[in-house]
Amino acid sequence: MGKTFSEKILGLKAQKDVQAGEVVTVSPDYILSHDNSAAIIKEFRKLGVKDVISPQKLVIILDHVVPAASEKYALNHKTIREFVSSQKIQNFFDIPFGICHQVFSENGFALPGKLILGADSHTTSYGAFGAFAAGIGRSEVATLWATDEIWLRVPETIKIEIKGELPSGVYVKDVILKIIGEEGADRANYKAVEFTGEAVKKFSLASRLVLANMAAEMGAKNGYFEPDEETLLWLKGRAKDEFKVISSDPDARYEAVLDHNISSLEPQVACPHTVDNVKPVSKAEGKEFHQAVIGTCTNGRFEDLEIAARILKGKKVHPKVRVLIIPASRQEYLLALKKGILEILVEAGCVILNPGCGPCLGAHQGVLAPGEVALSTANRNFRGRMGSRDAQIYLASPATVAASSLEGKITDPRKFL
Amino acid sequence: MKRGRVWKYGDNVNTDVIFPGKYTYSILEPEEMAHHALEDLDPGFAQKVKPGDVIVAGRNFGCGSSREQAATCLKYAGVQAVVAKSFARIFFRNAINQGLPVLQSEEAVDSIEHGGEIEIDFDRGSIKTARGDFSFPAFPESVMGILEAGGLIPYTKKKLEGK
Numbered sequence: 001m002g003k004t005f006s007e008k009i010l011g012l013k014a015q016k017d018v019q020a021g022e023v024v025t026v027s028p029d030y031i032l033s034h035d036n037s038a039a040i041i042k043e044f045r046k047l048g049v050k051d052v053i054s055p056q057k058l059v060i061i062l063d064h065v066v067p068a069a070s071e072k073y074a075l076n077h078k079t080i081r082e083f084v085s086s087q088k089i090q091n092f093f094d095i096p097f098g099i100c101h102q103v104f105s106e107n108g109f110a111l112p113g114k115l116i117l118g119a120d121s122h123t124t125s126y127g128a129f130g131a132f133a134a135g136i137g138r139s140e141v142a143t144l145w146a147t148d149e150i151w152l153r154v155p156e157t158i159k160i161e162i163k164g165e166l167p168s169g170v171y172v173k174d175v176i177l178k179i180i181g182e183e184g185a186d187r188a189n190y191k192a193v194e195f196t197g198e199a200v201k202k203f204s205l206a207s208r209l210v211l212a213n214m215a216a217e218m219g220a221k222n223g224y225f226e227p228d229e230e231t232l233l234w235l236k237g238r239a240k241d242e243f244k245v246i247s248s249d250p251d252a253r254y255e256a257v258l259d260h261n262i263s264s265l266e267p268q269v270a271c272p273h274t275v276d277n278v279k280p281v282s283k284a285e286g287k288e289f290h291q292a293v294i295g296t297c298t299n300g301r302f303e304d305l306e307i308a309a310r311i312l313k314g315k316k317v318h319p320k321v322r323v324l325i326i327p328a329s330r331q332e333y334l335l336a337l338k339k340g341i342l343e344i345l346v347e348a349g350c351v352i353l354n355p356g357c358g359p360c361l362g363a364h365q366g367v368l369a370p371g372e373v374a375l376s377t378a379n380r381n382f383r384g385r386m387g388s389r390d391a392q393i394y395l396a397s398p399a400t401v402a403a404s405s406l407e408g409k410i411t412d413p414r415k416f417l
Numbered sequence: 418m419k420r421g422r423v424w425k426y427g428d429n430v431n432t433d434v435i436f437p438g439k440y441t442y443s444i445l446e447p448e449e450m451a452h453h454a455l456e457d458l459d460p461g462f463a464q465k466v467k468p469g470d471v472i473v474a475g476r477n478f479g480c481g482s483s484r485e486q487a488a489t490c491l492k493y494a495g496v497q498a499v500v501a502k503s504f505a506r507i508f509f510r511n512a513i514n515q516g517l518p519v520l521q522s523e524e525a526v527d528s529i530e531h532g533g534e535i536e537i538d539f540d541r542g543s544i545k546t547a548r549g550d551f552s553f554p555a556f557p558e559s560v561m562g563i564l565e566a567g568g569l570i571p572y573t574k575k576k577l578e579g580k
Contacts, residue, residue: 023557047573049577064441070443136507139485140514147577185477186429363441380433383434383457384438385438387439389437
């Protein structure tokens with residue numbers, strides 16, 4: 001019997017033959033943290049250890065509340081900067097760089113065959129490049145800084161085979177919303193998800209990041225795409241370390257194989273207050289909203305901004321809607337700037353914010369008042385997430401958010417393309 | 418054997434309603450976190466919860482963000498354990514790492530109502546409600562060690578000192 005990617009990589013790290021269900025003690029290749037590094041430092045201090053055991057493994061990226069929105073946030077950032085300097089942590093990205101998952105990826109840490117653990121639930125994103133990447137808590141990160149060791153359960157794997165071709169006006173965001181809607185928010189709890197199938201090969205790396213990122217919303221421990229030529233090309237000149245591609249064996253054992261054909265898919269919308277409360281856009285059309293968000297670690301890349309600009313070019317957003325654009329990183333921002341995308345968006349009436357998490361977690365830059373409704377390209381629509389518990393959040397693709405921003409209500413983007 | 422009063426909730430109780438994201442980087446003290454426990458799910462909870470109370474919930478408790486404050490705020494609010502039909506992965510780890518027992522038992526959840534009494538016997542691995550006794554799988558030794566030490570940080574500290 002062959003092995004899955006997850007069994008192989010965790011076996012390699014534990015230096016033994018392992019199967020799904022076993023618990024292994026391993027040492028990761030990289031450990032990610034962001035603004036929560038301040039809280040992690042506090043826990044680390046309690047351990048009575050003076051120095052981080054492997055500072056070269058730490059990657060710290062400030063993104064959640066950048067620049068600091070209050071004195072408390074400012075103090076957190078200051079604590080982190082001082083720690084980074086005293087511990088000689090090389091891989092530190094201060095506020096100019098952008099959202100951790102995008103910055104981590106574009107700086108070549110997200111590599112095939114690497115074991116990456118991060119104090120963020122969307123650490124699953126790096127599976128887009130063939131890494132094993134999972135979210136953990138802050139006590140675990142503090143312990144890793146001190147001991148370089150953690151226990152992990154080898155997950156069973158669900159294979160999701162995506163077949164067919166994306167129709168015009170339909171995007172991978174619609175694909176993953178449809179899958180989560182059908183399978184449920186806990187379908188992949190404790191499990192790995194491998195995305196395969198003929199359709200996947202045609203997805204850009206940015207699009208693969210959308211799927212791997214949102215695997216977390218099915219409860220997945222990690223998501224995975226087998227690296228291909230496009231992956232390797234992208235990593236050229238970017239990879240921070242040598243790497244080896246690890247793939248599942250053809251006769252690997254899967255917990256389930258789920259087929260999804262996307263050829264007749266229509267745009268999808270996740271309705272309040274769970275990500276698996278998904279409806280086709282035709283069933284959500286007409287819902288009025290107050291704020292649109294195009295950005296976040298899910299959909300803030302150049303290809304997302306470009307789609308929005310295609311729809312908004314030469315038009316004006318609805319006067320009752322505030323449209324916030326948040327490029328995922330400085331690199332994506334710069335590219336959109338040079339290509340004239342941001343100019344189109346500003347002329348259409350959008351507000352361009354600096355790269356970062358923005359209002360996605362309700363801390364700053366556009367939090368919602370009671371009774372307000374947001375339409376966002378983010379990955380979560382939980383009650384209270386963007387501010388008031390009496391606000392509502394709908395999730396959709398950048399195309400749907402852009403088209404809806406013109407009308408002031410949820411709209412099918414296909415009529416604008 | 419510990420007896421407690423039950424606060425019962427449904428499926429998919431996520432970390433945002435347990436501990437809102439807007440506080441995640443501005444509140445760092447566990448006692449203060451406790452004041453906001455379940456704020457966006459049940460705004461009266463933090464004021465009314467008593468030490469030893471137990472949260473009982475449906476499927477996928479703790480889904481969403483990796484914020485450990487979701488476990489910390491419950492522990493410091495006095496919650497002695499969470500019994501659910503299933504837990505989200507990161508919350509499950511975080512709860513153990515905060516020394517908060519998380520017990521999975523579909524039958525126990527179905528057998529108790531909001532406000533009822535529940536008894537948890539960690540040694541025997543059983544949950545007693547008005548409608549019967551239900552077992553939960555014993556924790557592996559390593560997990561028991563973390564719970565007994567009061568969480569991963571004190572557990573690791575002890576381990577490092579022993580070296």
